[in-house]
Amino acid sequence: MDPLRILDVDGRLLGPSPLPPEEIRRLFAVLLTVRAYDHKASALQRQGRLATYAQFEGQEAAQVGSAAALRPDDWMVATYRDAAAMWMQGYPWDNLLLGRMGDERGGAPPAGVNVLPPSITVGAHMIHAVGLGWAEQMRGTDRIAITYFGDGATSEGDFHEAMNFAGVYRTPTVFVCQNNGWAISMSRDRQTASETIAQKGIAYGIPGTLVDGNDLLAVFAATRDAVARARRGEGATLIEALTQRMGPHTTADDAGRYREERSLEDWRRRDPLDRVRRHLQASGSWSEDWEHEVVTAAAAEIEAAVGRAEDLAPFGAGAAFDRMFARPTAVLEAQRAELLGEGKAGS
Ligand SMILES: Cc1ncc(C[n+]2csc(CCOP(=O)(O)OP(=O)(O)O)c2C)c(N)n1
Ligand SMILES: [Mg+2]
Numbered sequence: 001m002d003p004l005r006i007l008d009v010d011g012r013l014l015g016p017s018p019l020p021p022e023e024i025r026r027l028f029a030v031l032l033t034v035r036a037y038d039h040k041a042s043a044l045q046r047q048g049r050l051a052t053y054a055q056f057e058g059q060e061a062a063q064v065g066s067a068a069a070l071r072p073d074d075w076m077v078a079t080y081r082d083a084a085a086m087w088m089q090g091y092p093w094d095n096l097l098l099g100r101m102g103d104e105r106g107g108a109p110p111a112g113v114n115v116l117p118p119s120i121t122v123g124a125h126m127i128h129a130v131g132l133g134w135a136e137q138m139r140g141t142d143r144i145a146i147t148y149f150g151d152g153a154t155s156e157g158d159f160h161e162a163m164n165f166a167g168v169y170r171t172p173t174v175f176v177c178q179n180n181g182w183a184i185s186m187s188r189d190r191q192t193a194s195e196t197i198a199q200k201g202i203a204y205g206i207p208g209t210l211v212d213g214n215d216l217l218a219v220f221a222a223t224r225d226a227v228a229r230a231r232r233g234e235g236a237t238l239i240e241a242l243t244q245r246m247g248p249h250t251t252a253d254d255a256g257r258y259r260e261e262r263s264l265e266d267w268r269r270r271d272p273l274d275r276v277r278r279h280l281q282a283s284g285s286w287s288e289d290w291e292h293e294v295v296t297a298a299a300a301e302i303e304a305a306v307g308r309a310e311d312l313a314p315f316g317a318g319a320a321f322d323r324m325f326a327r328p329t330a331v332l333e334a335q336r337a338e339l340l341g342e343g344k345a346g347s
Contacts, residue, residue: 001196003210003242006217009270011278018221025285027068027216028276031060032291033298034084035273037093040302041083041100045251049310050100054081058214058246061272062178064088065219066146066239069227075136075145076115077129081178081245082148083118091115093305103315104323114143122183123149123156126175130162133171133230144172144230146223151191152183154200163238167204170235174226175206177238178213180245185258201238213241214272243272 006015017024038057045053056063059081067088070076076089083096090113098106099118107117119125129147136143153159154177166173177197181188194200198208207229211222219241226237244267248255280286321328321336328336 001198001210003212004218004222005212005215006221007215007275007279009275011275011280011282013217013279018217018224021283021285023068024217024276025280027064027220028273028280028286029294030064030068030088031216031273031276032294033301034060034064034087036295036298037083037087037096037302040299040306041097042247042251044097044306045100049306050097051102052250052252053100054250055245055247056081056084058267058272059178059180059243060084061216061276062176062213062219062241062243063148065216066148066174066176066223066241068220069223070146071143073114074143074227075129075132076147077125077132077145078115078118078148079122079125079150079153080118080120080250081150085148086115086118089113089115093302094309097305097309098312101309103309103312104319105312105315107323123153123158125149126153126162127158127165129175130166130169130171130173130236133166133173133236134169137169137172137233142172142231144174144227146174146176146227148176148178150183151177151179151181151188151197152186153177154197155183155191160204163201163204163206163236166236167206170233172230172233173236174223174230175201175236175238176223177240178243179240180213180243182245182249182255182259184249184253187258196240198238198240206236206238208238208240210240210242213243214267214270214275216272216276 008014038055041053042055044050063082063085067085078086091109095106095109109115126147126149129145133145179197196210198210201208209222211218222239229237318336318340321332324332
């Protein structure tokens with residue numbers, strides 16, 4: 001099965017563009033912005049200012065192209081690697097950074113932002129997206145829920161539960177699998193014997209689409225169609241975006257131990273940003289000065305968010321307990337008291 005592709009590696013259109021030129025230019029600026037964040041966050045981790053960070057370099061088009069097809073009030077439930085998609089849907093850099101600083105407040109986005117905190121537990125969050133979509137269906141709105149996950153997450157039971165429920169109840173859910181070839185050191189070949197992940201939808205009565213995940217326009221077109229289906233009440237879609245993470249699994253990983261550096265050469269040629277840049281250059285709507293301006297503005301915006309996150313007054317030691325349940329259980333109360341030195345363990 002050939003993946004859907006609209007923009008080739010040289011930036012030439014292989015078919016009609018699903019977006020007008022101005023919108024492609026705007027989304028290129030978004031691609032530059034999210035890459036600037038990814039590089040900044042990696043640098044902050046190296047300086048000891050963030051805990052472990054999961055880079056998404058190489059996967060920008062998969063995230064930006066899909067998130068660009070959403071309405072601001074749609075729901076998003078994503079993972080530790082999806083900062084780009086989350087930011088596009090309104091989750092501030094501040095919150096993403098706070099989360100990586102181990103500050104609970106990162107998990108509480110501003111009111112009106114329909115994005116759940118990132119799931120660190122692999123695969124556990126797709127059922128939440130199905131539930132959110134189902135709730136919107138019951139309320140009679142046309143809001144949809146999108147969920148992002150990796151190739152590795154498709155081996156979790158939760159993936160199958162989510163797909164099964166979405167199929168039976170025709171929930172307005174868009175499943176976006178960023179197949180980046182790896183689940184830490186577990187390669188795609190050992191993850192599943194199916195030819196594609198997209199075809200897993202068939203068993204659940206959900207259409208699956210295979211798409212070149214490094215092609216902004218193809219990812220956008222596939223997601224736009226899936227979102228439209230969901231809004232019309234026709235149910236869920238599974239999108240498999242073929243991509244590659246160019247960095248390690250996280251800043252705590254050494255990918256050189258299991259992945260040949262040479263295997264990345266082809267992917268480097270397919271860089272999602274270069275492709276769009278070439279397209280803009282060919283139509284005369286790109287200049288070095290403009291790109292420099294965009295990157296400088298993005299860097300300033302991100303730097304300001306880092307400043308705000310680092311300047312926030314420290315969070316009280318017991319706060320993690322307050323956010324677990326509306327009314328803490330007795331066990332949690334005891335643990336909190338122990339932490340704060342108000343009681344003795346086990347008493
Ligand atoms: C339930 C669970 N099992 C194991 C882990 C450890 N772990 C973190 S990320 C990861 C790999 C996930 O791979 P994939 O779903 O392909 O996403 P990617 O990291 O490639 O974006 C694993 C095994 C975890 N966080 N949660
Ligand atoms: Mg993966």
